[in-house]
Amino acid sequence: MKYSELCKVYEELGGTTKRLEKIAILSEFLKKINEKDKDVLYLLLGSLYPAYDAREIGISTQTVIKALAKATGINDEKIVGEWKKIGDLGKVAELLIAGKKQSGLFHGELTTEKIISDLRELAKMQGKGTVGKKIDLIAGLLSNSKPIEAKYLVRILLADLRIGVQDSTLRDSISEVFFHDDKKSASEIIQHAYDLNPDMALIFEKARKGLKELGKVTLKAGAPIRAMLAQKVDTIEEGFEKVGKPAAFEFKYDGFRLMINKDEKGNISLFTRRLENVTKQFPDVVSFVKEFVNAKSFMIDSEVVGYDPKTKKYLPFQSISQRIKRKYDLEKMAKDFPVEVNVFDLLMLDGESYISKPFIERTKTLRKIIKNKEYKLVCAKQLITNDEKKAQEFFNQALKLNQEGLMIKNLNAVYKPGSRVGYMLKLKPEHRDLDLVIIGAEYGTGKRAGWLSSFILACKSDKHGEGEFLEIGRVGTGIKEKLDIGVSFLELTNLLKPLIIKSSGKEVKVKPKIIVSVIFQEIQKSPTYSSGYALRFPRVTALRIDKPLSEIASLKDIEREYKRQK
Numbered sequence: 026m027k028y029s030e031l032c033k034v035y036e037e038l039g040g041t042t043k044r045l046e047k048i049a050i051l052s053e054f055l056k057k058i059n060e061k062d063k064d065v066l067y068l069l070l071g072s073l074y075p076a077y078d079a080r081e082i083g084i085s086t087q088t089v090i091k092a093l094a095k096a097t098g099i100n101d102e103k104i105v106g107e108w109k110k111i112g113d114l115g116k117v118a119e120l121l122i123a124g125k126k127q128s129g130l131f132h133g134e135l136t137t138e139k140i141i142s143d144l145r146e147l148a149k150m151q152g153k154g155t156v157g158k159k160i161d162l163i164a165g166l167l168s169n170s171k172p173i174e175a176k177y178l179v180r181i182l183l184a185d186l187r188i189g190v191q192d193s194t195l196r197d198s199i200s201e202v203f204f205h206d207d208k209k210s211a212s213e214i215i216q217h218a219y220d221l222n223p224d225m226a227l228i229f230e231k232a233r234k235g236l237k238e239l240g241k242v243t244l245k246a247g248a249p250i251r252a253m254l255a256q257k258v259d260t261i262e263e264g265f266e267k268v269g270k271p272a273a274f275e276f277k278y279d280g281f282r283l284m285i286n287k288d289e290k291g292n293i294s295l296f297t298r299r300l301e302n303v304t305k306q307f308p309d310v311v312s313f314v315k316e317f318v319n320a321k322s323f324m325i326d327s328e329v330v331g332y333d334p335k336t337k338k339y340l341p342f343q344s345i346s347q348r349i350k351r352k353y354d355l356e357k358m359a360k361d362f363p364v365e366v367n368v369f370d371l372l373m374l375d376g377e378s379y380i381s382k383p384f385i386e387r388t389k390t391l392r393k394i395i396k397n398k399e400y401k402l403v404c405a406k407q408l409i410t411n412d413e414k415k416a417q418e419f420f421n422q423a424l425k426l427n428q429e430g431l432m433i434k435n436l437n438a439v440y441k442p443g444s445r446v447g448y449m450l451k452l453k454p455e456h457r458d459l460d461l462v463i464i465g466a467e468y469g470t471g472k473r474a475g476w477l478s479s480f481i482l483a484c485k486s487d488k489h490g491e492g493e494f495l496e497i498g499r500v501g502t503g504i505k506e507k508l509d510i511g512v513s514f515l516e517l518t519n520l521l522k523p524l525i526i527k528s529s530g531k532e533v534k535v536k537p538k539i540i541v542s543v544i545f546q547e548i549q550k551s552p553t554y555s556s557g558y559a560l561r562f563p564r565v566t567a568l569r570i571d572k573p574l575s576e577i578a579s580l581k582d583i584e585r586e587y588k589r590q591k
């Protein structure tokens with residue numbers, strides 16, 4: 026397929042914020058995609074593979090700037106200058122290539138096959154000494170691009186497509202194309218299939234063959250599913266009301282979510298809740314799984330918690346979060362920052378899906394295949410009861426042991442991937458916290474000169490389509506001067522600097538990417554910020570690199586919290 030056709034569709038999609046219009050545009054386009062071109066579905070989501078695939082393009086803005094300089098003959102500084110003015114390197118590429126083309130540069134016709142195969146090559150180039158090769162490859166593509174093609178090439182490379190297409194938009198478009206007469210129920214079937222195997226190109230191909238084929242999609246070890254999420258409750262009584270009696274209570278461990286997969290061949294793979302493959306980062310966990318889970322193939326849901334290797338005390342999430350992104354010294358990291366795996370759900374066993382079975386059956390079977398080994402791999406501490414008092418004692422015990430609180434689970438409920446349906450609840454001691462994204466910052470003065478030291482926080486709006494973020498305050502507290510456990514100014518500055526899209530004086534605007542957990546005393550109405558609310562005495566407690574942007578607090582969550590505190 027011609028790459029220019031895809032770019033035309035990107036452009037049309039970016040030109041509207043209306044979901045129905047996007048679906049109409051996508052539906053027309055999907056009709057033209059034949060089986061050979063099915064990987065274009067990944068490109069529509071700004072990627073090359075299904076989300077869970079470990080291979081990423083991972084190109085820095087610096088590399089893109091150098092490639093652009095090479096393709097156009099314009100120097101780096103001028104490109105950076107334009108970028109600072111416009112705030113979108115994709116647009117800069119479009120303008121610069123347009124300028125070049127006027128001077129008569131030849132271009133061939135790029136195809137989506139070529140883009141996909143070249144970018145996949147790029148993803149393979151890793152380590153030192155590959156930067157030059159990457160620049161050459163990108164410059165080659167840019168030289169052959171029309172202006173609009175260059176714009177989207179750069180945006181794909183930087184994982185910032187800006188066309189406002191989500192998985193759900195594609196799902197409904199597929200439904201529109203193949204099951205026009207009964208779109209609604211087909212959308213549900215497509216969603217269910219996608220929940221079981223989140224690979225959009227595969228789902229598209231199955232849909233083409235009909236609903237029956239979609240019905241055959243099942244869990245596959247190595248292709249992780251999205252984690253089921255929890256709703257908040259304030260008391261044990263409210264918990265019982267929501268999930269019925271008796272219920273299962275489990276310690277809520279303060280670590281990060283890990284989906285553990287083992288396929289029939291014995292390959293073990295580990296995924297975060299963003300479906301990032303972190304198998305390499307956790308060689309210790311891989312060996313625990315081999316030793317303490319007794320089954321041929323499975324998919325298990327768990328929470329990984331750090332502990333102090335000397336005192337054996339459990340540590341907050343922040344202390345081990347650095348292991349998730351680490352690329353080298355992985356064995357040493359495992360020693361210095363040891364973890365315990367707390368398993369709490371079984372989603373697949375020996376090829377059979379368990380997600381439609383009731384929780385009580387899943388948890389019982391899980392406990393049969395696990396050999397508990399403290400500080401390595403254990404089943405989550407659990408109490409099944411209908412007695413409020415006993416549940417309260419269990420809650421107190423969890424807090425005494427430094428855990429976050431309790432999870433409360435409906436014994437009869439199925440596992441609903443990726444949804445916050447209320448089959449699983451969380452109960453924490455009374456403090457207010459929100460996960461918010463940083464959209465701007467200000468450089469400090471005096472001791473903090475050179476560091477970003479005050480951060481503008483935002484929640485997401487509830488609108489469909491392009492992610493839109495609403496300011497809800499500034500925070501500078503809770504952040505450490507020096508890097509030990511916790512979040513430091515240096516760390517945040519290093520993370521945010523490459524994301525700067527505009528600067529004026531000491532203020533910078535950044536791409537919304539870095540998520541922090543914030544506690545605060547109160548939410549107030551405020552005309553100062555675009556959300557209409559402000560946080561009183563906010564304080565950063567953790568950097569949430571495990572969380573996808575789609576799961577930060579929404580305006581609705583803020584409104585709910587505001588009403589609750591009244």
Ligand code: ATP
Nearest residue numbers: 254255275276277278279281282328369405432451
């Ligand atoms: P929070 O910030 O409160 O942890 P969250 O937004 O990260 O919430 P939720 O799904 O709302 O995630 O809260 C449940 C999380 O608690 C799970 O995602 C999981 O990572 C963690 N957890 C810890 N222990 C358990 C357990 N026993 N069962 C289920 N989830 C658990």
